[in-house]
Amino acid sequence: MKKEKPLILLSNDDGVEAKGLNELIRGLRGMGEIIVMAPDGPRSGASGAITSEHPVKYYKVREEEDLTVYKCTGTPVDCVKLALHTVVPRRPDVVIGGINHGDNSSVNVHYSGTMRVVIEGCLKGISSIGYSLCNHFADADFSSSLPYIRRITEQVLEHGLPLGICLNVNFPDTASLKGVRICRQTNGAWINEWKRSLHPRGGEYFWLTGEFDNYEPEAEDSDHWALGHGYVAVTPTQIDVTAYGMMNELKNWNLEV
Numbered sequence: 001m002k003k004e005k006p007l008i009l010l011s012n013d014d015g016v017e018a019k020g021l022n023e024l025i026r027g028l029r030g031m032g033e034i035i036v037m038a039p040d041g042p043r044s045g046a047s048g049a050i051t052s053e054h055p056v057k058y059y060k061v062r063e064e065e066d067l068t069v070y071k072c073t074g075t076p077v078d079c080v081k082l083a084l085h086t087v088v089p090r091r092p093d094v095v096i097g098g099i100n101h102g103d104n105s106s107v108n109v110h111y112s113g114t115m116r117v118v119i120e121g122c123l124k125g126i127s128s129i130g131y132s133l134c135n136h137f138a139d140a141d142f143s144s145s146l147p148y149i150r151r152i153t154e155q156v157l158e159h160g161l162p163l164g165i166c167l168n169v170n171f172p173d174t175a176s177l178k179g180v181r182i183c184r185q186t187n188g189a190w191i192n193e194w195k196r197s198l199h200p201r202g203g204e205y206f207w208l209t210g211e212f213d214n215y216e217p218e219a220e221d222s223d224h225w226a227l228g229h230g231y232v233a234v235t236p237t238q239i240d241v242t243a244y245g246m247m248n249e250l251k252n253w254n255l256e257v
Helices: 019-028 076-086 106-110 113-123 143-159 223-228 244-251
Strands: 007-011 033-039 058-064 067-072 094-101 128-133 165-171 180-182 188-191 194-198 204-208 211-214 232-238
Touching (some): 007 019, 007 076, 019 094, 033 076, 067 076, 076 113, 094 143, 113 128, 113 165, 128 143, 143 165, 143 232, 223 232
Parallel strands (some): 007 033
Antiparallel strands (some): 058 067, 165 232, 188 211
16 A cells, blocks of 8 residues: 655745745755645734634645645635635644744744744644744745755654654854754743834824843853854743642632631
């Protein structure tokens, strides 16, 4: 009996026309059957948003051998949910988000539409990976990341991932990568997040901006340290966010009324 090719579902938050997504397609060609369901425009920072107040549509963009690309009017999470409900012929072997234009390390994982693609796949029990490059420009150079993307994807297809675990993979913006570091999420936060401007017709408005405050810049086991020193940062990420260490302490609190 002929073995089926791996089925790979791709999405992103930069939109179906983004260079990062199309470089990801190029880098994965030949590894299996690729189905893409991506937003019809940018949805950066969408996190886990879903569309519930109006209908969502999708359209086929192109079809080639072992590649079908769709665009969707919804969010990144909508794209994964809708693809799994409509266009995939069977359960995908892997769900991949990216390649994101911008860093999704540390707390960015909570805001990222790309990583919510990955988390949605993980919630469905499918091995899932997010790929991001620390470069926000539309014409970013993804070439040095592609061999690593292929290798990491091959390894996930071979070994699988435990239920409830996905991978967050970030690439520094350099042509000379030093290798791979298995990392934890850096402890930090965004500060000075809004820029105030005055409207010429009166009133004020705000642009989202900000600076990342790294609370532990010398922590060599963290993703920010790895990226800052030229390494690919691979962070295993889990769905269960329970603070197990706090459970026993809370049992000692007087919470009853």
